[in-house]
Amino acid sequence: MRYELYYWPGIQGRGEFIRLALEEARADYVDVVRQPRRKGMAAMMHILENTRINYLPFAPPFLKTGNLIIAQTANILLYLGPRLGLAPKTETKRLWAHQLQLTIADFVVEIHDVHHPISGNLYYHQQKREAKRLAGYFTQKRIPKFLDYFESVLNGNPKNSNCMLGRSLSYVDLSVFQVIAGLRYAFPKKIKKLELKFPRLVRLHDKIASRPNIAAYLASDRRLPFNNNDIFRHYPELDI
Amino acid sequence: MRYELYYWPGIQGRGEFIRLALEEARADYVDVVRQPRRKGMAAMMHILENTRINYLPFAPPFLKTGNLIIAQTANILLYLGPRLGLAPKTETKRLWAHQLQLTIADFVVEIHDVHHPISGNLYYHQQKREAKRLAGYFTQKRIPKFLDYFESVLNGNPKNSNCMLGRSLSYVDLSVFQVIAGLRYAFPKKIKKLELKFPRLVRLHDKIASRPNIAAYLASDRRLPFNNNDIFRHYPELDI
Numbered sequence: 001m002r003y004e005l006y007y008w009p010g011i012q013g014r015g016e017f018i019r020l021a022l023e024e025a026r027a028d029y030v031d032v033v034r035q036p037r038r039k040g041m042a043a044m045m046h047i048l049e050n051t052r053i054n055y056l057p058f059a060p061p062f063l064k065t066g067n068l069i070i071a072q073t074a075n076i077l078l079y080l081g082p083r084l085g086l087a088p089k090t091e092t093k094r095l096w097a098h099q100l101q102l103t104i105a106d107f108v109v110e111i112h113d114v115h116h117p118i119s120g121n122l123y124y125h126q127q128k129r130e131a132k133r134l135a136g137y138f139t140q141k142r143i144p145k146f147l148d149y150f151e152s153v154l155n156g157n158p159k160n161s162n163c164m165l166g167r168s169l170s171y172v173d174l175s176v177f178q179v180i181a182g183l184r185y186a187f188p189k190k191i192k193k194l195e196l197k198f199p200r201l202v203r204l205h206d207k208i209a210s211r212p213n214i215a216a217y218l219a220s221d222r223r224l225p226f227n228n229n230d231i232f233r234h235y236p237e238l239d240i
Numbered sequence: 241m242r243y244e245l246y247y248w249p250g251i252q253g254r255g256e257f258i259r260l261a262l263e264e265a266r267a268d269y270v271d272v273v274r275q276p277r278r279k280g281m282a283a284m285m286h287i288l289e290n291t292r293i294n295y296l297p298f299a300p301p302f303l304k305t306g307n308l309i310i311a312q313t314a315n316i317l318l319y320l321g322p323r324l325g326l327a328p329k330t331e332t333k334r335l336w337a338h339q340l341q342l343t344i345a346d347f348v349v350e351i352h353d354v355h356h357p358i359s360g361n362l363y364y365h366q367q368k369r370e371a372k373r374l375a376g377y378f379t380q381k382r383i384p385k386f387l388d389y390f391e392s393v394l395n396g397n398p399k400n401s402n403c404m405l406g407r408s409l410s411y412v413d414l415s416v417f418q419v420i421a422g423l424r425y426a427f428p429k430k431i432k433k434l435e436l437k438f439p440r441l442v443r444l445h446d447k448i449a450s451r452p453n454i455a456a457y458l459a460s461d462r463r464l465p466f467n468n469n470d471i472f473r474h475y476p477e478l479d480i
Binding site for chain 2: 056068
């Protein structure tokens with residue numbers, strides 16, 4: 001089954017959590033909006049604006065496979081996980097994986113809102129004062145709180161596997177990799193200090209980066225570079 | 241199977257989306273932290289602080305049933321839905337229900353952030369200026385965008401059932417009820433005008449409110465009143 005991924009072009013964004021799973025599994029997929037000839041954007045907007053469609057998405061990313069459309073990043077991974085061999089086998093463990101993914105999603109919202117505390121309808125420079133104020137709390141309180149939680153999950157894994165859950169790699173590990181890589185880009189000074197406290201997360205990041213399929217993906221032009229139109233943005237004045 | 245719900249006392253919060261499902265289904269549950277004798281809070285904190293626990297939650301609400309702990313509101317409803325008769329039967333339709341629930345969750349984050357745009361570690365009065373600025377965009381752009389989406393989903397339901405999906409009531413309908421009720425409390429002026437554009441959402445709200453189990457719940461002291469320590473807060477200066 002071929003998967004069609006629909007997401008905004010030019011950024012990794014939330015689409016990247018899906019791409020990493022598809023790439024690790026070497027799945028047959030097409031990144032629709034990034035195809036040549038620019039028909040992809042029209043196709044995406046057609047789905048978003050067609051209010052009579054089944055399974056109408058509120059926003060990208062969404063995945064199309066046959067007649068099925070699935071939106072919401074964590075929901076897409078809930079669907080793909082078992083099909084790509086990146087999820088545990090039992091319902092209980094799948095709920096646990098999904099719980100972790102939803103906590104990552106919450107963190108991603110907060111990471112985005114650091115540079116857009118007032119509105120997504122405004123540019124960063126129009127909300128820079130508020131962003132600086134928020135960044136003080138975010139870097140002091142929230143980044144350590146989330147990283148501490150994820151480090152605790154790694155430490156508490158009864159299988160001691162350096163995976164987030166159980167013995168085997170899951171889509172959650174790939175998403176944790178993406179968060180660590182993104183935080184390093186956005187808040188290099190802060191993260192450099194913090195990482196000393198979270199050695200398992202760093203090890204997990206490095207392990208994922210060196211997996212053959214992920215390494216090949218990261219070296220390819222399918223992996224967009226981090227940039228300041230994206231969720232993870234590097235504004236030195238926010239790296240407090 | 242008895243369900244134990246763990247959530248902060250004194251507010252409806254995210255716990256309310258779970259309570260509404262449990263109440264509609266007349267499930268056997270206990271709202272642990274709200275029990276007399278105050279042992280509930282200690283039990284909740286014990287779970288949150290015990291980093292060696294299986295399925296460690298990042299934050300309340302979480303549900304305990306037997307040895308299983310499930311956190312993240314939408315994840316709890318994903319688990320409970322089929323068990324309470326409040327979810328569709330097929331995987332495809334369950335993913336669709338969950339997609340809608342995650343979009344509601346995104347909306348709830350934004351509703352909360354209107355009064356806390358800078359930090360949850362500060363009081364409202366410490367971030368009032370930023371809140372007022374955010375509220376202008378939120379009431380003009382985001383509330384209409386989300387309500388328009390949910391109204392489109394009701395309109396687009398091929399079963400024309402005045403349910404969010406298919407022919408039967410689901411946990412998603414109960415959550416939409418809660419969002420409409422909360423918005424009416426928080427932004428009464430704005431919502432009074434907007435509701436004219438979203439007649440189906442209003443009808444869904446009213447239909448849910450008059451269901452016998454929900455009506456009995458809303459009239460009981462198990463339903464906490466809306467209040468300004470909660471997600472939905474009424475600050476007239478933000479009702480723009």
